[in-house]
Amino acid sequence: MNKNNYKETKYNKPLILQRADPYVYKSQDGTYYFTASVPEYDKIVLRSSDTVKGLAEAKEKTLWVKHEEGPQSIHIWAPEIHYVDGGWYIYYAAGDKDDIWEIRPYVLHCKGQDPMKDEWEELGMMQAANEDEFSFHAFSLDATVFEHKGDYYYIWAEKTGVGKQISNLYIAKMETPNKLATVQVLLTTPDYDWERIDFWVNEGPAILKHNGKIYMTFSASATGECYCMGMLSIDEDADLLDPACWTKLRYPVLKTDVKAGVFGPGHNSFVKAEDGETDLCVYHARPYDEIVGDPLYDPNRHAMIMKVRYDENDFPVFEYQTMEEVFA
Template sequence: MISEIKKAANYILCYTRMPQEDAIYSTKLAYSMHLAYSEDGIKFQALNHNSGVLFAKATENENGSLNAKSLKNPYIFRMKDNAFGVIAVRTEPDGENDSQSKGSVLLFTSSDLLQYKEIGLINLKNNAYVNDVACEYNEEMRTYIIRWSDESGNYYKNSITNITNLEDASIPEETEAFVIDIVKSDIEGIVPRNVINVSTQIAHRIACKLTVPTNIKIEIPRSVKVTSKEDLKNVRATAIYSDGTTALKTIDWNTGEIDWNKEGTYRITGTIHQDHYEFPIAINRADPCSIKWNGKYYFIATNDADENHTLYMREADSIPELVTAEESLILDSDTYDDIKNLLWAPEFHIIEGELYIFHAATTGEFFCVESHFMKLKKGGNPMCAADWSRPQRIVKKDGTELCEAGKTISLDMTVFEWGSEYYVCWSQRQFLPVDLGAWLYIAKIDPKEPWKLISDSVIISKPEYGWANNHTFVDEGPFALIKDEKIFLSVSSAAIDSTYVIGLLTAEKDADLLNPNSWTKGNYPLLTARSVPGEYGTGHNSYVTDDDGIVWNLYHARPGVDAPRSSGIRRVHFDIDGYPVLDLTEEKDLNSQLANVSINIII
């Protein structure tokens, strides 16, 4: 019997799911490995919103196009170095047999069951399609035993000393049937696989990373010395969350009974401040972006209300006030001869003290969409269209156009500074002679001439995973968040329907950002239609930091499967590793029962 469940304190169950309707949870999403956690080996809690955490990579054709792949029957096992291995049957995206995987099984390795490395296909020296598979490391024999069955119901086993040497498996031997202990669970759609015992430390880490934290405690000083209301405003509460992380919160104090001219000790009450945002904050507004410039906050987004023919901007003294601020027209598709149709994904960027808007525009046809920029004139008013320069195309370092019009499009260009150098990152899609899907590119720019690349462009991401090629092969919408000497680059993937998602690329301090190997792509998206009830197709986000140092995530989603793309905003939390958490809803961010506080102030 394979992997007999032992009595221990921490269990991880791997499983796949039954597909649902295509707009909710398609085959490309369901046929991935999911994880659940249990302390008793009986009752399991789905992790990551019951969404996949491990997807098979697409294969690449000679012409550069990708073939989506899925997986079935994953099996987690311990490797001889105490790391984890996952063995699975690779399939076509709909779960059917994959001819490229005939006689082979797919191997992944992981140190923590969170980030995985796809090693490749283990050759089982047999020409049959594999139906089921399991693997264990035999310590006495110092070898791995792979047990598998074919579609005809025949059972085999192979041995392999070094499982990452994909061609080193022995000739298969016929053997008796193997049985995997199946856990009964009420997790929606579950197709359960095996359970593995893990250490408390690993279990805690998996649960923290794959569960949205919840506010469980509020701490404030017992007393504080102040001399004015301004001093009191600087007193912060510390919100403590279920995963041990914290966040500072401002407090709205009741100061009516304080005589600021009279020394003494006063007992006052207050309420933890929380800005409230109903979703959506802007209907028919996609790809939202906000920035603070010269003491004011600004908001801009793609306008779906008129089929993307205009760009409107809002101005306010604070981020909450942007929700109800009036809009001013900044750009339309009638003013200029070379801007005649689609206007997409505007982003604010400050480069050496100058304000720019980077956006996509076209001379008319969809296949001529290219990255453009506008610059605010010196002393100009951002809300005045006349104070913005004529849109201009981004060009390569030799001055030629970034893409060949009619064959390749570019869009969603973003800008960030890293190590005193400036970079642009954008999405680019070749349609002719063959559609390659949308890939992410990066290059350096000169801040004096930010419309011109000063390096060759480099590919850093392709839509390899099922969540990124669901309905279409797209990686787009990059936006950088820099924190604790790491750069987090959000990426939006798949079709812009109800299954649109946000993934993450990460690079470390001192990394060469023009080296694709410097970037680590998460195996699963951070934000999906399963992350927050009632929000479908979450994607194309940006970040803005307010006056209190709080980072906000602006994104678009649909308030229904077929509803229009609309903008939302949510506080960005940071998890146990300092990585962004994008699905911390207001009720989890602050427990309303803990919101009322009191303190002694000494004047």
């Protein structure tokens, strides 16, 4: 860490150090599971706790390690753990060390019902629908899964175009935990200036449900100080596969705050607190802005946390908070 450029504030104290792309899942029995990208990008880790705060000190277990060569041998990124159709699955992205940007989405399956103790097996790449000629043929990552009205949906980032490609977000309905049932639908592309800094990027989708609405946050631009969070919304009774039913906000909902000492916030997840009512946003950010070299390989993207607040129109508001405020 660049100590000359680091200033601790009451707002930039991490929940978990050096864990980027944090994902927290609350199981039906109330157990919290945490996974994230590690700085080495070489394995998938998991920890569990009865409380969100307890995840900070929970023992971490390595569930899976990258291959020595070929696909899944480098850039193990953004794992998410989900309980789908009666089983535990982890969705993640991985590359090939002989072609390091050959990033594709993969799936692990737990052979038992205890994700911390039971064995995990590889299911290979996520499969597109039979009639889908486009999905997962290019740089694809950051998949998330959610259930709505009895169906499961898969949202992911995939690059398109030639030259310096554009990263868009797509959605499809799922047929099985590792196969899509419908062809991809484009949800959002980098439309605005804040989504186009260094790279044109929409990635890192996360789903929040609240009072008849579904919100999808996402991350935009390159992974340094410019990284930020945008948001789309849709009515819960609308057709989730109709892009015209989604509304995209003109401006980011969370961005760098120099005074707070929070830089490049993004790639978040949402989870209910122990009370079953409070929505928590777990995201990553750095406590400084000046980075030597490629920001992707700076290890100090830490998992941070905030409560989601709602305004007078019942619209989610994202504000930096102290750990004391979050866990009050």
